[in-house]
Amino acid sequence: MMPQANPAQSATQWDAEGHLEVLTFNLGEETFALEATLVREILDLLPETRVPGAAPLLGSVVNFRGKIIPIADLRLAFAMPAAEATLDSRIVVIETETEGETFQIGIRTDKVHEVATLSRDASEEPPAVGMRWRRDFVRELVRRDDGVVVLPDLAAIFRSLTGGADAAAGPSSTLH
Known part of the structure; x- marks a missing residue:
């Protein structure tokens, strides 16, 4: 029997057979995954421009093909230590829509x-005790032969920027 989803969390969009296609990536030693349908590009690191006054989670932007894309550092949401970029570091650009407007956000990763x-x-569901991360930032944990994959709740993470349901001027309300 499947546990009931936490209503405060975004729902995972499993297909009719109970499968979900994801892109897996590392932040530190942890493996995370984003729904493949959200992913638009995987980029080598690009020069980032800090945005004065922006929340550290979305504190910089890159210019890619003439588009300004905000860069999210999920390490901050998961209270992970900062890390230097390596040859394996990438930016995963995801796309989401809210109120009829499409947004792209880059997520800095250590390795895709x-x-x-x-x-x-x-x-x-994430356990009620024993996690070092905010439980509301994790939709689900998925067991695999090589360990556990974390499905982050991007909507909750981006909502946390202002503490409300309409934080981050949009992407948070429909990221899933």
Whole structure:
């Protein structure tokens, strides 16, 4: 029996067979995943411009093909130590829509792995105790042979910027 989803969390969009295609990536030693349908580009690191007064989580932007894309540092949301960029570091550009407007956000990663298929049967809600991260920032944990994959709740993370449901001027309300 599947546990009931936390209503404050975004719902994971499993297909009819209970599968979810994701792009897996590392932040430090942890493996995270984003729905493959959100991913638009995987970029080598680009020069970032700091945005004065912006929240540290979305504190810089890059210019890619004439578009200004805000860069999210999920390490901050998960209270992970800062890390120097390496040859494996990438920016995963995701796209989401809110109120009829499309937004792109780049997520800085330490290493991008693969597109993988996760199974709902191997997933669980984050435990109520014993996690070092904010529980509301994690939608689900999915067991795999090589460890656990974290499905972050991007909507909750971006909402945290202002503490409300309409934080970050948009992307937070429909990221899932």
